[in-house]
Amino acid sequence: LARTIVLTSGHTSNTQPPRRRRSDGEATREFILQSAARLATVDGIDGLSIGRLAEACGMSKSGVFAHFGSKEELQLATVERAGEIFSVWVLDPAAAATSGLDRLRALPERYLVHVEQGVYPGGCFFASLATEVAARRSPLRDLAADALAGWLGALEQAARDAQAEGALSGDEDPQQLAFELDGFLLVANLQFVLSGEAAAMTRARRAIDRRIASVLMATNLPSAEDRA
Amino acid sequence: LARTIVLTSGHTSNTQPPRRRRSDGEATREFILQSAARLATVDGIDGLSIGRLAEACGMSKSGVFAHFGSKEELQLATVERAGEIFSVWVLDPAAAATSGLDRLRALPERYLVHVEQGVYPGGCFFASLATEVAARRSPLRDLAADALAGWLGALEQAARDAQAEGALSGDEDPQQLAFELDGFLLVANLQFVLSGEAAAMTRARRAIDRRIASVLMATNLPSAEDRA
Numbered sequence: 001l002a003r004t005i006v007l008t009s010g011h012t013s014n015t016q017p018p019r020r021r022r023s024d025g026e027a028t029r030e031f032i033l034q035s036a037a038r039l040a041t042v043d044g045i046d047g048l049s050i051g052r053l054a055e056a057c058g059m060s061k062s063g064v065f066a067h068f069g070s071k072e073e074l075q076l077a078t079v080e081r082a083g084e085i086f087s088v089w090v091l092d093p094a095a096a097a098t099s100g101l102d103r104l105r106a107l108p109e110r111y112l113v114h115v116e117q118g119v120y121p122g123g124c125f126f127a128s129l130a131t132e133v134a135a136r137r138s139p140l141r142d143l144a145a146d147a148l149a150g151w152l153g154a155l156e157q158a159a160r161d162a163q164a165e166g167a168l169s170g171d172e173d174p175q176q177l178a179f180e181l182d183g184f185l186l187v188a189n190l191q192f193v194l195s196g197e198a199a200a201m202t203r204a205r206r207a208i209d210r211r212i213a214s215v216l217m218a219t220n221l222p223s224a225e226d227r228a
Numbered sequence: 229l230a231r232t233i234v235l236t237s238g239h240t241s242n243t244q245p246p247r248r249r250r251s252d253g254e255a256t257r258e259f260i261l262q263s264a265a266r267l268a269t270v271d272g273i274d275g276l277s278i279g280r281l282a283e284a285c286g287m288s289k290s291g292v293f294a295h296f297g298s299k300e301e302l303q304l305a306t307v308e309r310a311g312e313i314f315s316v317w318v319l320d321p322a323a324a325a326t327s328g329l330d331r332l333r334a335l336p337e338r339y340l341v342h343v344e345q346g347v348y349p350g351g352c353f354f355a356s357l358a359t360e361v362a363a364r365r366s367p368l369r370d371l372a373a374d375a376l377a378g379w380l381g382a383l384e385q386a387a388r389d390a391q392a393e394g395a396l397s398g399d400e401d402p403q404q405l406a407f408e409l410d411g412f413l414l415v416a417n418l419q420f421v422l423s424g425e426a427a428a429m430t431r432a433r434r435a436i437d438r439r440i441a442s443v444l445m446a447t448n449l450p451s452a453e454d455r456a
Contacts, residue, residue, distance in 0.1 A: 042363045044272055122363035127418075131359040134421040135270045135350035145422050179419075179431045183411030186418065190355075191407075193362040194373050203407045214442075 010095035029067050032057055034076060040082075041122025045075050045134050045140060066119035072139075077141040079143050082125040086147075091154065100161025101168060101212075107155055108181050108208050115189050116201055126151070127186055152178045172215040184208055256453050257295050260285055261309035264302060265315050268310075269350025272360050273368060275301050300367075307371050310353040314375075317342035319382065327442075328389025329396060335383055343417050344429055351421040353416055354379070380406045400443040412436055 015024035022030070035057045040048055049071065054064045068074035094106035115123050130144040130196050162168035188204035191197075250258070263285045268276055277299065282292045296302035322334035343351050350356050358372040383406035390396035416432035419425075 044274065044360060046272065047274065071242070116313035128359055130418055131356055131420060132272060134418060141422070147418070148422060176431055176434060178413065179415060179428070180435050182346060183415035183432075185411075185412075186409065186414045187407060190358055190362060190414065191376070194369070194376060200407070203404055204411075206404060207411070208409050 025067075028063075030081070032059070032064055032067055033078055034085075036078040037082045037085065037125055038120050038122075040070075041079060041120040041125055041128045045078065045129055046132065048075060048078065050074065075140060076143070079129065079140065079147075082129075083147065085119065086126065087116070089107055089117075089119055094154075099167065100158050100163070100165050101115075101216075104155065104158035104162050104168075104212060105208075107158060108185055110204075111185050112188060112201055112204055115192055115200070123189040124185075127189050152182060155181055167217060168212075169215045169217060176210070177215065179210055184211070230448045235249065239443075248263075250409075253295075256291075258309070260292055260295055261306055262286070262313075264306040265310045265313065265353055266348050268306060268351055269348040269356045273306065273357055274360065276303060276306065303368060304371070307357065307368065307375075311375065314342070314354065317347055319348065321359065322382075322386075327395065328386050328391070328393050331385035332404075332440060333389050333436075335386060336413055337433075338431055339413050340416060340429055343420055344426070351417040352413075355417050365372060367430060378429075392432055394447070395442075398444055405443065406437070407440055409436055412439070 032053065036048055036053050039053060039056050043173050044050065050064050050068070051061055053074070054061045057064065068077060090107065090110040091118045093110050097103040097106045111124070119125075120128075126144065126147045129140070130148055133141045133144050152175075157176040159168060159172065159177050160172035163170050163172070163174070184207040188200045191200035249320070260281065264276055264281050267281060267284050273281065278292050278296070279289055282289045285292065296305060318338040321338050322331050323422040325331035325334045348356075354372065354375045357368070358376055358435065361369045361372050380403075387396060387402035387405050387443070388401065391398050391400070391402070410436040412432045416428045419428035
């Protein structure tokens with residue numbers, strides 16, 4: 001619950017007056033959705049049921065049901081909440097970077113941090129969601145596709161900004177670079193959750209550093225060794 | 229069903245006399261498991277139920293139940309069958325390569341082929357399975373971890389063989405290389421299933437070619453342009 005509150009206040013301070021207090025109902029709804037998002041990375045978004053969620057929250061089924069009238073409504077609200085959590089952990093900190101190149105490094109780094117800090121027991125919420133629903137026709141599939149496109153778009157935009165700043169080679173295809181960086185993150189996420197070992201994170205960081213270094217303009221290379 | 233038979237005969241010819249005919253019971257069991265593996269990439273291995281599977285196979289529930297006494301038995305047999313299919317589509321063709329370097333290229337290439345040919349509607353069976361069960365404690369999680377370790381081990385062994393043959397730089401860490409190649413495959417698989425677009429496959433092939441080219445010994449570089 002401690003983490004719930006930290007996450008939530010960090011985010012909503014951007015959109016609400018900071019001193020406004022949440023009503024009990026709002027706080028309960030956020031607590032339920034936080035639990036739902038965590039549960040979904042273990043049991044799947046399809047494995048979410050009002051009954052299972054009530055048990056995880058230590059609430060009665062009717063208590064949870066009062067906030068979400070149907071399983072579909074609960075699922076959609078859970079994805080929305082996970083998007084806010086992703087912003088707080090990954091997008092917002094990276095947006096504070098002062099250059100495109102720094103942002104291009106910060107986005108994957110924050111992603112790895114949110115996986116290794118155990119924001120979710122099953123790793124990246126959106127990697128789980130996208131893999132689960134990719135082959136279905138459903139509103140959840142569309143949300144997952146939008147989330148992936150938004151994420152790749154953020155990486156691409158950072159690469160384009162770095163090119164405009166003269167930090168990154170103009171020959172590099174930003175879509176190709178974003179694709180490869182996302183590959184390193186996906187495999188690190190999966191291996192980390194499966195094994196719990198930090199080696200996956202070390203490998204991802206090495207791969208990302210080298211891949212970005214391979215397209216840096218000469219003026220941005222700190223030293224010859226860094227590129228080796 | 230045509231594909232089922234092709235897959236099956238291709239594999240079992242290695243372990244059974246080629247002229248031996250399957251009994252009706254064996255053929256039915258294989259057909260059910262093929263359907264189950266396909267269904268699991270859409271609904272999840274947890275979404276597999278005897279009832280849903282019977283519907284997908286056009287059989288009665290009791291007909292399916294006669295082959296698998298429990299959902300867990302069905303799930304484990306499905307994973308085993310998916311392992312055979314993976315061998316037929318990916319491991320066996322790559323094993324025919326005559327050098328470590330060729331095998332290092334053939335393994336990811338055959339993986340991409342099995343995704344784009346639609347062996348499963350939801351892309352790679354084991355990527356789906358591993359993502360679904362990674363955060364649980366269950367026999368399925370252990371099977372998924374073993375499958376991933378075996379796959380990474382095959383890539384690493386190909387890299388080590390290529391190093392022993394003098395084709396690949398001895399400075400390269402085979403585990404790091406396998407990790408990165410697997411990342412390109414995972415993201416290609418996910419994007420291809422989500423979008424149905426071939427661009428993900430093109431990007432994966434470009435990334436794999438360049439990554440391997442970056443650690444080739446000079447004698448294995450066909451031309452300067454290939455490395456650019």
